Amino acid sequence: MTQQKVCFIGAGNMTRSIVSGLVKSGYNPALIEATNPSQPKLDAMVSDFGINVSNNNVTAAQNADVIVLGVKPHFMEVVGEELSGLDLSNKLIITIAAGVTAKRYSDYFKQEIKLIRTMPNTPTQIGVGLTGLYAGDDISAEQKAICETLMATGGEVVWVDTEDDLNQVIALAGSSPAYFFLFLESMVESAVKAGMPETAAREMAQQAALGAALMAKQNPELSLAQLRTNVTSKGGTTAQAVETFEKGNLRTLVDSAMSNCIARAQEMAKQY
Ligand SMILES: NC(=O)C1=CN([C@@H]2O[C@H](COP(=O)(O)OP(=O)(O)OC[C@H]3O[C@@H](n4cnc5c(N)ncnc54)[C@H](OP(=O)(O)O)[C@@H]3O)[C@@H](O)[C@H]2O)C=CC1
Numbered sequence: 001m002t003q004q005k006v007c008f009i010g011a012g013n014m015t016r017s018i019v020s021g022l023v024k025s026g027y028n029p030a031l032i033e034a035t036n037p038s039q040p041k042l043d044a045m046v047s048d049f050g051i052n053v054s055n056n057n058v059t060a061a062q063n064a065d066v067i068v069l070g071v072k073p074h075f076m077e078v079v080g081e082e083l084s085g086l087d088l089s090n091k092l093i094i095t096i097a098a099g100v101t102a103k104r105y106s107d108y109f110k111q112e113i114k115l116i117r118t119m120p121n122t123p124t125q126i127g128v129g130l131t132g133l134y135a136g137d138d139i140s141a142e143q144k145a146i147c148e149t150l151m152a153t154g155g156e157v158v159w160v161d162t163e164d165d166l167n168q169v170i171a172l173a174g175s176s177p178a179y180f181f182l183f184l185e186s187m188v189e190s191a192v193k194a195g196m197p198e199t200a201a202r203e204m205a206q207q208a209a210l211g212a213a214l215m216a217k218q219n220p221e222l223s224l225a226q227l228r229t230n231v232t233s234k235g236g237t238t239a240q241a242v243e244t245f246e247k248g249n250l251r252t253l254v255d256s257a258m259s260n261c262i263a264r265a266q267e268m269a270k271q272y
């Protein structure tokens with residue numbers, strides 16, 4: 001497929017992750033532009049990825065075939081207003097924002113637009129991301145293929161059938177890297193408290209997490225419970241740790257966290 005001219009509005013954490021995945025996968029940096037109000041993030045985009053940058057959303061969007069909206073949900077209205085004077089009918093618009101429904105964008109941009117909603121995650125920057133994708137009936141197979149090709153440079157892509165399903169993707173993949181980082185932080189804090197140097201503790205914890213995730217991925221025929229059981233010797237050390245988590249209602253806590261994550265996405269959909 002011919003590479004498209006892509007412009008990212010907003011050069012924050014998630015845009016950096018996607019651009020990193022794109023450039024690492026061989027996408028031509030000369031075809032990528034990112035905009036941002038503050039200069040340091042743009043300078044980093046140039047030095048790290050060799051892409052084009054600007055602080056002019058309108059010109060950047062005008063020059064692009066594909067516009068990726070990478071601002072926070074509460075800035076989406078401002079960006080829509082800014083770009084509303086452009087004829088966007090021949091452009092594909094991809095949003096990565098959580099909690100802004102597809103129908104709101106036509107209001108913000110003051111015209112019917114061809115929009116695909118996506119939910120990526122930051123591991124996209126190293127090619128092991130996951131992006132959920134949702135398109136309405138007005139989006140052509142070619143537009144879906146363009147979006148899928150772009151987002152797949154950062155890892156796996158999953159199309160969902162309904163817009164609501166994107167909220168599950170947020171809880172399971174968009175937000176979840178933060179849960180795992182929190183878990184790692186807690187493990188490292190415990191080890192440091194017991195006297196271990198932080199660097200060594202982090203190295204061990206993150207390598208174990210990587211190994212556990214790869215084992216789960218490479219053994220789909222084994223249940224997660226089986227993988228856990230394989231580590232847990234009867235009467236041994238792991239059993240003590242796992243029992244502590246179970247007694248502390250880790251599962252209930254995770255369920256509440258994910259439900260609250262989804263509830264916030266639903267609340268934002270009313271707010272923005
Ligand atoms: N972070 C994540 O893991 C994920 C984020 N998302 C979504 O990605 C979006 C961005 O999140 P994230 O990258 O974390 O946020 P960041 O705050 O890191 O990035 C947003 C960027 O937008 C810039 N910005 C603000 N207003 C404008 C404007 N009018 N025109 C152009 N740029 C503007 C900000 O500039 P300034 O330098 O002034 O702050 C900032 O650099 C959100 O909608 C979020 O829901 C989705 C999945 C995962």
Ligand SMILES: O=C(O)[C@@H]1CCC=N1
Nearest residue numbers: 097098170174175176
């Ligand atoms: O926290 C957020 O709202 C965004 C969406 C998923 C990850 N970060």
